[in-house]
Amino acid sequence: MADTAMISLAGVTKVFPGSDAPAVDRLTLDVAEGEVIVLVGPSGCGKTTTLKMINRLIEPTGGRITVAGDDVTAVPAHELRRRIGYVIQQIGLFPHRTIGDNIATVPRLLGWDKRRIAARVAELIELVDLEDGMQHRYPAELSGGQRQRVGVARALAADPPVMLMDEPFGAVDPIVRARLQDEFLGLQARLHKTIVLVTHDIDEAIKMGDRVAILNVGGVLEQYDAPFRILAEPANPFVEDFLGSDRGIKRLSLISIRDVELEPGPVVAATASVAEARAAMDRYGVAWVGIGGDDGSLGWVWGDDLAAEGTLADMEPRPFRIRLSGDDSLREALDTVISTHAKVAPVFDGDRFLGVLTAEGISREIVQ
């Protein structure tokens, strides 16, 4: 691990002047290249202090921090910081500078020439999905979501391999936050930065982190692992408590439907008999039956509408309104199961029916 670590903290301690108890206590933690790790914990757990020690906004009182193998104290702090992207909750855009000039901050500090800066700004405006022409506006003219995007663009400007983000989505409302998180994950999938993100929100940590470090008050590392493993095997009662009582549901949000086996569901061919259809309904305990088409499509009819006997040939199946895809999570599948009359979650690939998920099947994925 040590060879490939992009960021490495070894026994890092911070005791603030006038305080007896350390804010961060002998913290050891590696971040691999291209990995997103999330520092999460209750207030007073030293997560922001830890983050700020990486770019030396706070100087550690003990231990050693390396970035890309180099001790962070080997170069002057301002030079180090120009190589590390930094995004804070309040974003901190410069109100007296246009969006373009804000984004150009680090390239300017690094002394890039004007043409190169202009090209980079244009590229970033597009990358973070801001409107063209936005670079001539001032921060006060932008919405919260737009400002957050500018903050990310500004941090990415000099293409730093490492990004530090302190509650980067904290200042926007929940709907915008979810969208920005998704956008950021999409961006990260292309850019492969090494990212340390701080949040107090465990759901955000689970969603954003390749690995999550759960810190306790006084900067004690309680568990550091992939979100799925933390949810499956919390290291101790503190972690268990911090994760909350809905750990199972949280785990479901980490599993894609495409990764689990589907069941055939209460489905028969259009040529099947009414008796076969009733048998299929009984197997799943539902009040409807799916009728598969030759092209792989699927419609459905109410069981009450079936004739007493014969075949399904003259039934007119209705289309499904609820359609899950392989990209959706088991959490969404469970929501469908418990909140619709279908009682199972039908999964499609475009128009092609793939199978269904049942409550039992979903439960099996996390209980196994």
Next chain:
Amino acid sequence: MILSQARDAFFRWDWVFDHLDDVWDKVREHLVLTGIALGVGLAIAMVLSVIALRYRRSYGPITWVTGALYAIPSLALFAFLVPITGFSVLTAEIGLVSYTLLILIRNIVAGIDGVDPAITEAALGMGYGRRRLFFEIELPLALPVIIAGLRIAAVTTIGLVTVTALIGQGGVGFFILRGLNRFFSTEIVLGTALSVLLAVTVDVALLLLERAVTPWARRRAAA
């Protein structure tokens, strides 16, 4: 002769038109005295403010000393200085500059302190050094507050310049003093009106300057 003039009319336009050259000279002198006082005052205030911001403990003594200067009656200050520096521009400026310091330092320090800490944190986090942070981020953002202080200092100084007529300077204060000596109301009114007019003009000019150098402050999101 003088007495008869004084009895003629409260304000004689013909006298003003006969002495336009004189009037222009004194207005110019008034502006020069004010300009030097504000320029030198701003330079000294900037240095003292940087010291106060850098070494917080010095802010108390700095405001105490400049506050004491501010509290000295101007007449007394000039009376003390004349035996040392004579009836000179220097004497006038020592007084005038002294009176700008407290206002300017308070506003510079308040302006810089008023910069959102998130902005300075972001700037430092991206690799700004102390000096560039001050000149490129903190100072521009503090400009509205600094210029507000400069406006107060300018209006105060313009009024105070008239007092320096007592030591042979005074700009348009010259007319007020001579008018008093000759019981000639036209000159008193002229000097007073010009002083007020100068104060208002300079105040408006500085307001326009503030607008010009802070274009970001007037743009707000439409939504």
